[in-house]
Amino acid sequence: MTRQVSGAAATRESLVSAALELFGDYGYDAVSTRQIADHAAANIGSIAYHFGGKPGLRIACIEYVISVVREMLGASVSEPLPETLSPDEALDMLDSMFSILLLLGSTRPDADRISNFMTRELVVPATVDALLYEKLTEPLHERFSQLFAIAVGGAVQGSELALTVFSLFGQMVFFRQCKPVIVKHMGWPGFGLTQAQAAGAIVSQNLKAIVAYHRSRDGFVAGEARPGA
Amino acid sequence: MTRQVSGAAATRESLVSAALELFGDYGYDAVSTRQIADHAAANIGSIAYHFGGKPGLRIACIEYVISVVREMLGASVSEPLPETLSPDEALDMLDSMFSILLLLGSTRPDADRISNFMTRELVVPATVDALLYEKLTEPLHERFSQLFAIAVGGAVQGSELALTVFSLFGQMVFFRQCKPVIVKHMGWPGFGLTQAQAAGAIVSQNLKAIVAYHRSRDGFVAGEARPGA
DNA sequence: GTCTATAAACAGATAGAC
DNA sequence: GTCTATCTGTTTATAGAC
Numbered sequence: 001m002t003r004q005v006s007g008a009a010a011t012r013e014s015l016v017s018a019a020l021e022l023f024g025d026y027g028y029d030a031v032s033t034r035q036i037a038d039h040a041a042a043n044i045g046s047i048a049y050h051f052g053g054k055p056g057l058r059i060a061c062i063e064y065v066i067s068v069v070r071e072m073l074g075a076s077v078s079e080p081l082p083e084t085l086s087p088d089e090a091l092d093m094l095d096s097m098f099s100i101l102l103l104l105g106s107t108r109p110d111a112d113r114i115s116n117f118m119t120r121e122l123v124v125p126a127t128v129d130a131l132l133y134e135k136l137t138e139p140l141h142e143r144f145s146q147l148f149a150i151a152v153g154g155a156v157q158g159s160e161l162a163l164t165v166f167s168l169f170g171q172m173v174f175f176r177q178c179k180p181v182i183v184k185h186m187g188w189p190g191f192g193l194t195q196a197q198a199a200g201a202i203v204s205q206n207l208k209a210i211v212a213y214h215r216s217r218d219g220f221v222a223g224e225a226r227p228g229a
Numbered sequence: 230m231t232r233q234v235s236g237a238a239a240t241r242e243s244l245v246s247a248a249l250e251l252f253g254d255y256g257y258d259a260v261s262t263r264q265i266a267d268h269a270a271a272n273i274g275s276i277a278y279h280f281g282g283k284p285g286l287r288i289a290c291i292e293y294v295i296s297v298v299r300e301m302l303g304a305s306v307s308e309p310l311p312e313t314l315s316p317d318e319a320l321d322m323l324d325s326m327f328s329i330l331l332l333l334g335s336t337r338p339d340a341d342r343i344s345n346f347m348t349r350e351l352v353v354p355a356t357v358d359a360l361l362y363e364k365l366t367e368p369l370h371e372r373f374s375q376l377f378a379i380a381v382g383g384a385v386q387g388s389e390l391a392l393t394v395f396s397l398f399g400q401m402v403f404f405r406q407c408k409p410v411i412v413k414h415m416g417w418p419g420f421g422l423t424q425a426q427a428a429g430a431i432v433s434q435n436l437k438a439i440v441a442y443h444r445s446r447d448g449f450v451a452g453e454a455r456p457g458a
Numbered sequence: 459g460t461c462t463a464t465a466a467a468c469a470g471a472t473a474g475a476c
Numbered sequence: 477g478t479c480t481a482t483c484t485g486t487t488t489a490t491a492g493a494c
Contacts (some may be wrong), residue, residue, distance in 0.1 A: 170403025
């Protein structure tokens with residue numbers, strides 16, 4: 001019983017891992033298939049064999065990233081919300097989801113490259129961008145919107161709600177996306193767990209500030225049922 | 230008197246304009262010098278002649294973007310702050326600077342490509358990124374930090390201040406950066422003046438919410454002098 | 459399934475005619 | 477200053493040996 005049969009899967013994984021890292025660091029177009037093959041200790045031909053070509057490898061990376069993030073968020077995004085959810089509970093759920101996403105780059109060994117790749121793919125999407133959008137961005141936005149609406153007692157709705165949630169996304173994405181700039185400015189040694197937590201604390205604080213603002217603006221009373229329910 | 234002498238400047242402008250648009254839309258690495266030359270109705274050789282090569286053209290684009298943004302922000306970033314600045318005045322200045330930056334893509338004809346290029350360059354910086362960072366990001370961040378500190382009466386300082394300002398940057402950058410995603414989700418026909426204003430309203434609201442949060446947290450009293458002055 | 463050699467297209471840079 | 481033809485290296489994709 002040799003490892004010959006499982007060699008294929010190992011090569012696939014190795015290629016996706018290498019591609020994820022290089023695409024994330026330098027961008028899809030800046031990286032050649034040779035670099036990827038070298039980095040994965042595989043040969044160039046294997047990319048065509050396993051993925052059909054460079055675009056196929058990109059899609060495989062996107063699918064991998066989607067599966068990892070969905071797994072990390074787990075029930076918070078896949079299961080329906082409990083019907084009886086107080087505004088403060090909704091706020092806590094929002095907060096913890098942000099925390100998970102922001103710390104994603106620090107809690108598992110390969111997650112930094114996942115995070116790099118994902119944020120880059122969000123900004124510089126391929127023609128296949130629909131994949132990441134439909135499977136990740138859209139469901140996440142939907143869930144965040146539900147939670148935010150409950151957290152502010154229904155005071156924010158429609159396009160204002162959608163844009164506010166995007167603005168919260170923006171804060172989170174920015175910290176990971178412009179990591180080099182932030183690390184340089186802050187004089188940090190890198191962007192590890194400590195730094196991710198520092199960024200997370202700010203995002204959390206801002207979330208609470210924005211929620212508090214909308215609550216007070218519309219005469220929110222703690223524990224009161226939201227209108228329209 | 231022919232236009233031959235001014236032809237050089239026209240070619241330069243044309244090449245920068247074309248490069249700005251293509252780099253902004255597809256990224257530096259994905260665009261070939263041939264595409265740029267075609268788009269600018271110039272020949273390939275002119276890129277080497279005027280800019281020394283593709284990297285030189287990129288630097289020319291960065292310099293152009295820096296000059297435009299600094300011009301638009303004008304006195305708000307280049308001149309020293311007035312010594313007597315009330316928290317509310319500081320907040321207003323912050324607000325209007327955000328507004329200028331966000332509407333940048335809608336107030337001048339070539340500004341959409343400027344905005345695209347800039348946000349992309351921020352995320353996928355060249356080895357020459359120091360240019361954009363030193364001349365634009367850093368001074369902007371410095372000014373925003375000063376204003377924010379005054380706006381909250383000195384309640385936020387040090388790394389918390391720096392990160393909070395970055396988080397505000399993030400909101401703004403995200404709206405321009407993930408334009409395709411947002412436009413798609415909102416069902417907008419595009420990202421024109423109306424849409425930029427809608428996004429700007431949210432950013433402005435969030436800014437006020439965050440400032441209000443820090444003011445109330447530290448017992449801020451309107452009109453009170455900030456500590457340490 | 460793995461690896462190598464090769465093909466066809468493309469990149470950026472350049473020399474020289476005009 | 478402009479433009480074209482060409483050079484050199486590199487890209488992805490592929491055919492075929494093992």
